[in-house]
Amino acid sequence: MIIGAAVCPHPPVLLRELAGQHDTAAPLRRACTSALTALLKLRPEVIVVVGGAATSGVHHGGRIPVREFGGAQPDRLGEPALPLSLGVGRRLLDETGAAPAVELIAVEWEAASAQIERLAQQLAARPERIGLLVMGDGSARRGSRAPGYVDERAIELDKRIGAALATGDAAFLSRVEPHLATELLVAGRAAFAVLGSAVTASGASVHAETHYADDPLGVMYFVVVWVCAFS
Amino acid sequence: MLTLRGRRFDAEATLIMAIVNRTPDSFYDKGATWDDQPAFDRVRRVVAEGADIVDIGGIKAAPGEEVDAAEEIRRVVAFVAAVRAEFPDLIISVDTWRAEVAREVCRAGADLLNDAWGGYDPGLAEVAAEYGAALVCTHVGGVAPRTRPHRVGYDDVVREAIDATVALAERAVLVGVDPHSVLIDPAHDFGKNTWHSLELTRRLDEMTATTWPVLVSLSNKDFVGETLDLSVGERLTGTLAATAICAWHGAQVYRVHEVAQTRQVLDMVASIRGVRSPARTVRGLG
Numbered sequence: 001m002i003i004g005a006a007v008c009p010h011p012p013v014l015l016r017e018l019a020g021q022h023d024t025a026a027p028l029r030r031a032c033t034s035a036l037t038a039l040l041k042l043r044p045e046v047i048v049v050v051g052g053a054a055t056s057g058v059h060h061g062g063r064i065p066v067r068e069f070g071g072a073q074p075d076r077l078g079e080p081a082l083p084l085s086l087g088v089g090r091r092l093l094d095e096t097g098a099a100p101a102v103e104l105i106a107v108e109w110e111a112a113s114a115q116i117e118r119l120a121q122q123l124a125a126r127p128e129r130i131g132l133l134v135m136g137d138g139s140a141r142r143g144s145r146a147p148g149y150v151d152e153r154a155i156e157l158d159k160r161i162g163a164a165l166a167t168g169d170a171a172f173l174s175r176v177e178p179h180l181a182t183e184l185l186v187a188g189r190a191a192f193a194v195l196g197s198a199v200t201a202s203g204a205s206v207h208a209e210t211h212y213a214d215d216p217l218g219v220m221y222f223v224v225v226w227v228c229a230f231s
Numbered sequence: 232m233l234t235l236r237g238r239r240f241d242a243e244a245t246l247i248m249a250i251v252n253r254t255p256d257s258f259y260d261k262g263a264t265w266d267d268q269p270a271f272d273r274v275r276r277v278v279a280e281g282a283d284i285v286d287i288g289g290i291k292a293a294p295g296e297e298v299d300a301a302e303e304i305r306r307v308v309a310f311v312a313a314v315r316a317e318f319p320d321l322i323i324s325v326d327t328w329r330a331e332v333a334r335e336v337c338r339a340g341a342d343l344l345n346d347a348w349g350g351y352d353p354g355l356a357e358v359a360a361e362y363g364a365a366l367v368c369t370h371v372g373g374v375a376p377r378t379r380p381h382r383v384g385y386d387d388v389v390r391e392a393i394d395a396t397v398a399l400a401e402r403a404v405l406v407g408v409d410p411h412s413v414l415i416d417p418a419h420d421f422g423k424n425t426w427h428s429l430e431l432t433r434r435l436d437e438m439t440a441t442t443w444p445v446l447v448s449l450s451n452k453d454f455v456g457e458t459l460d461l462s463v464g465e466r467l468t469g470t471l472a473a474t475a476i477c478a479w480h481g482a483q484v485y486r487v488h489e490v491a492q493t494r495q496v497l498d499m500v501a502s503i504r505g506v507r508s509p510a511r512t513v514r515g516l517g
Binding site for chain 2: 011012022065067068069070084144147149150185219
């Protein structure tokens with residue numbers, strides 16, 4: 001049973017070691033923490049972290065990928081790193097201090113709907129109280145200073161994704177076209193689609209609350225909580 | 232040993248490559264040398280200040296208005312020919328990733344092709360070979376020209392920069408570029424965040440240990456700006472600090488906006504390293 005979900009972005013700068021002295025990402029990190037706290041209040045038995053990655057698969061542990069993006073760390077690499085999305089999710093959970101069971105699932109960036117649907121059905125059919133931590137961002141092509149420069153379609157797509165997240169429109173999230181998302185550097189498409197499809201499959205109604213929606217670094221970040229209700 | 236325009240430089244020689252932008256929109260000078268006259272004035276000034284090389288570029292590195300090959304040729308080729316005519320001995324470099332532009336500038340008298348986007352057009356090395364030009368091989372992490380880094384991660388950025396640039400250098404030699412006329416450049420900030428650029432600076436000795444001559448392009452870049460939280464016009468001191476570290480590690484060519492200040496830093500570091508005699512030593516020696 002999916003009892004709720006928290007949606008958080010996964011820029012490397014959310015990892016405190018990478019954010020420098022000024023910690024520009026502090027407000028975003030606080031919003032993520034508040035969303036996770038709201039999710040944990042629903043008393044999930046397990047948190048399933050879902051995030052986009054180069055390849056699909058379940059991760060059993062793994063290092064937070066700080067070293068890959070910099071930071072003043074020693075030169076030893078140690079154990080393999082999690083994909084960025086799952087690593088940031090894992091870190092955000094660790095920072096809450098709560099210790100529910102955690103599962104980490106990577107979904108290929110351009111995963112087709114059949115694969116998304118399969119995973120969503122599996123999640124929806126499980127008997128435990130599942131809280132989803134859905135790691136994903138909007139477009140990185142929102143303006144001339146954005147990492148991916150300008151694509152005029154970006155603002156509109158972000159608007160629609162943001163509206164779907166803010167209103168609990170699960171169906172829309174399942175429908176975002178993978179290639180368009182890739183072109184617009186939307187790193188949340190696959191994870192959002194899992195959320196949409198899983199909630200649709202569960203038959204729940206959704207109460208949604210947006211904690212953050214802004215693009216301070218040229219990338220659209222959404223922090224949203226969904227609370228699921230079953231009639 | 233480095234050979235440029237037929238001149239040989241030993242491993243301890245440091246050379247300054249002065250940036251001359253033929254662009255209306257580059258980040259530092261914002262079009263100051265877009266017109267011919269100011270561009271010529273800039274060349275004359277940097278030569279007077281001791282620049283060994285001028286690096287002429289027709290397209291800014293950041294994303295922006297599309298500049299096709301024809302427009303790039305229009306911006307740089309005639310200028311290269313004019314600089315060649317006025318300064319017969321000056322080493323002229325052109326910053327381009329396009330083989331078709333490279334061909335035209337070599338015909339106009341360029342000596343060095345600064346392939347700042349990491350071998351994006353493999354034909355560039357062949358053009359260098361055909362015209363006996365030198366070549367700079369850079370590491371950009373596989374990104375397309377004029378793209379910003381976005382969540383680029385490396386297991387070991389220094390190792391990857393060395394592997395990529397050495398592979399490009401070896402390929403260049405294989406297609407006929409003079410092995411003494413190939414340089415490698417880790418390309419600070421290209422396909423890299425500030426942490427990566429700082430680490431490349433800290434560990435540049437690993438790159439110079441390859442024995443390929445190393446070029447560094449540090450001047451007023453964002454990694455300096457982010458490190459010190461300073462805007463573009465306030466980064467000279469930070470640039471010179473990074474320059475000193477690269478000089479200590481043995482970099483040979485420095486692509487810069489400010490020539491005179493860079494020369495002082497390079498001479499000072501060379502004397503500290505013990506490879507350059509001080510200019511005047513009488514104190515306590517009289």
